[in-house]
Amino acid sequence: MIGDRGQSAGGPSPAGPVRGRPAPSLMWSPWQPLASADPLTAAVLAEILDGGQAFRWHCRADGSWIGAWDSHVARLRLAGDGRLEWSAPAARAAATGPALARYWDAGNPARLLADSLPWRSDAHLARALAAHPGLRILRQPFGETLLGFLCSAAKQIVQIRQMTSLLASRHGRPLLTEPALLAEAPFLSHRLPTWEELAEVAEADLLACRLGFRARYIRGTARWLAAHPGWLAETEALPYPEAKARLAELPGVGPKVADCVLLFGAGRMEAFPVDVWIIAAMARHYGLAGWKPPQIAHFGRTHFGPLAGLAQQYLFAWERRTA
DNA sequence: GCACAGGTAGATT
């Protein structure tokens, strides 16, 4: 249960620091390594958590990150050797551990995945891989990923974060209730609303979340999903081409959003989202100037193979860093 | 003031 821990002390550690070392927090589980995660740099960790895959992670002053997905909250940080460590609200850490391993797709070492990309015959890809060792594709909840990318049309990452944050605080169920945790991460006071919950929200209230013309898409998608129970879960289980075609039936979901949802929310590595950054990257480094998005997507899937979406993420990171 | 932003849908060639 949430919120059943005593709050009379009001602080993380009544005992205070011992000989200069910070006392362990009563609210957070101890830091522990994330099994089989690749060594990372701070820059690559930032690219994974704040590079446009997910929109609910925040970097803190000490360099650690805090974020949420589904009903889970976690902190992440790098140990001295670059290994990733995690910690969760103590009351829920037992459930968060396995959930995080799935979210991180920890069973698939990034190094192995990247090695199966055609970098040996693609000098630019080789360069992008070398620049971001450990970069990986998250395996986020399908429905939340759909919501995030329905917000993404013609918006920058900062603004997508703002929209999802408002949706959560106004229409999602409570997440962090312990005052000490809430004080650390007020933006995680609520989880994202489910599609069932969104179906009950009036379009005017969605507009008030700064969604603009996306409010109509989200409202339409929510109503459609409410009328078709089980449809989303079935779609997630379909092979890539069928899943993409089905997602595109939803209002506001075109080729790019569908590919992002399947790549970041369903682990479909063959999805190759084509956005303005990738259009620029393919024009600059692959001689595809003037190509249309569907042509670029086809080129990407054939040139990069079954893990084209992973290649896309490296190219995307390279392009943003050198822009 | 005005162009532009990690697109999509609908109208118009």
Added chain:
DNA sequence: AATCTACCTGTG
């Protein structure tokens, strides 16, 4: 079928 535009709204 391919190409153009409007769509909300914050940011520079």
